[in-house]
Amino acid sequence: MNEKLEQLKAQLKQELSSAVDAQTLENLRVKYLGKKGSITDLLKGMKSLSNEEKKSFGMKVNELKQQAAESISKRSQEIKELEIKKEIELMPEFDLTIPVKEERGSYHPITLVQRECERIFTTMGFNVEDYPEVVTDYECFEAVNVPKNHPARDMQDTYYLENGELLKSQTSAAQNAILRKYGPQLIEKGMPIRAIFPGRCFRNEATDATHENTFFQMEGVMVDKNISISNLIYFMKTMLSEVFQKDIKVRLRPGFFPFVEPGFELDISCLICGGETGCPSCNHSGWLELCPCGMIHPEVLREGGIDPEKYTGFAFGLGLTRLAMMKYGIKDIRDLNSGSLKVMSQFTDDK
Ligand code: FA5
Numbered sequence: 001m002n003e004k005l006e007q008l009k010a011q012l013k014q015e016l017s018s019a020v021d022a023q024t025l026e027n028l029r030v031k032y033l034g035k036k037g038s039i040t041d042l043l044k045g046m047k048s049l050s051n052e053e054k055k056s057f058g059m060k061v062n063e064l065k066q067q068a069a070e071s072i073s074k075r076s077q078e079i080k081e082l083e084i085k086k087e088i089e090l091m092p093e094f095d096l097t098i099p100v101k102e103e104r105g106s107y108h109p110i111t112l113v114q115r116e117c118e119r120i121f122t123t124m125g126f127n128v129e130d131y132p133e134v135v136t137d138y139e140c141f142e143a144v145n146v147p148k149n150h151p152a153r154d155m156q157d158t159y160y161l162e163n164g165e166l167l168k169s170q171t172s173a174a175q176n177a178i179l180r181k182y183g184p185q186l187i188e189k190g191m192p193i194r195a196i197f198p199g200r201c202f203r204n205e206a207t208d209a210t211h212e213n214t215f216f217q218m219e220g221v222m223v224d225k226n227i228s229i230s231n232l233i234y235f236m237k238t239m240l241s242e243v244f245q246k247d248i249k250v251r252l253r254p255g256f257f258p259f260v261e262p263g264f265e266l267d268i269s270c271l272i273c274g275g276e277t278g279c280p281s282c283n284h285s286g287w288l289e290l291c292p293c294g295m296i297h298p299e300v301l302r303e304g305g306i307d308p309e310k311y312t313g314f315a316f317g318l319g320l321t322r323l324a325m326m327k328y329g330i331k332d333i334r335d336l337n338s339g340s341l342k343v344m345s346q347f348t349d350d351k
Pocket of ligand 1 (some may be wrong): 039051065169171172181203205212213214215216219253257259260263273289290291292293294315316317318320321322
C-alpha cells in the first residue's frame, strides 16, 4: 500500500508538470481526487489493514490528498499566468512614450450653444427632452391649434414623406407630447412642468444669410398655477445674459402664433453690425428675430390634458442656429451647414 501511495505521488507530480491548460488540470483533479479517483481508492482499500496500520496509513493518505489539492491549485495559477503571458506576446508592440501628432476635432458651434442653453435651463429646474425629427401632421400642427387649412400653415412649408408624415418644421411639434408626459399630476405635487426640447427643424424655403432649410430650434415650456408674462420675460432675460455674458439690447413686440395668446417676437439687436447700420445678417434692419414666445393658448393646454382654467404657462421657440451666429459672429447662416472644416474648427468649447 505504501508503495502504491509513493507511486501515485510521483505520477501526479509528473502529470502536473506536463499539464498546460485548465481542462487537463481539471481532468487530473477528477482522476486523483474525484469520488472514484486514485487517492480516494487508496482509502477504500484500507479495509484489510489492522487498526494501527489504518491509523498511520490514513494519515499518510490524507496528507497526500491535501498535497495533491495544493499542487493542483498552484499549477492552475501557473497556467493562468502562462496564458496571460502568451496573450501579451501576441499583442502588437507599442510605445507609450512616442509623442503623438495631436489633431483634435472641435464641436460644431450649434452644439456649443445648445449645450450652453441646456446648462442654463437645467440649473433653473428644466428637464431636457428629445423628440423625433419625423412627426405627424397632428403633432406638428393640429395639436398646437393649427387645424388643417389654417392660414398660419403658409408660414411653414416643409418636406413630406410618402406615408403622410413630415420632417418637423418647428420644435413646437413636441409640445403636446411633453404636456401629456408630465401632466397636471406633477403640478399638483408642487412641481411645475419645466422642459426644454432642442431639435433640428426643416422648412422648404429660399435660403439667405439668416434662413436655412435645415436649422435648430430649442423649445421651452413652463406650466404651473399663476404663470404670467413676467415669468416668461425673466427666463428669457436670464437665458440671454447667461449666453452672451453681457447686456444685449432686446425688443419684445406682438407676434402671432396660433399656439400662444398673447404672442411675442423677441428680437435682439444685431451683434454683427452692432444694430446701428443694418447688414445682410439682420436683413438690414438692425434686429434679428431670435425667440418668439408667449402664453400657451388654452386650446393647446386642453389638448395636452391640462385644464386651462386652473393652470397657465409660457412657451418659447429659440432659434439656436441664429443664436450660434450671433454668439460667434458668423455673418451667414449657410456657413453653419457648409461642412467646411476651415470655418467650423475655429470654435472651441471654452468651458
Ligand atoms: C416658430 O417656429 C414657433 N414654433 C416658435 C414659438 C414657440 C412661438 C413657442 C411661440 C411659442 P418661427 O417660425 O418664428 O416660430 O421660428 C422661430 C425661430 O426659429 C425664429 O425666430 C428663428 O430664430 C428660427 N428660424 C425660423 N426659421 C428659420 C430658418 N429658415 N433658418 C434659420 N432659423 C430659423
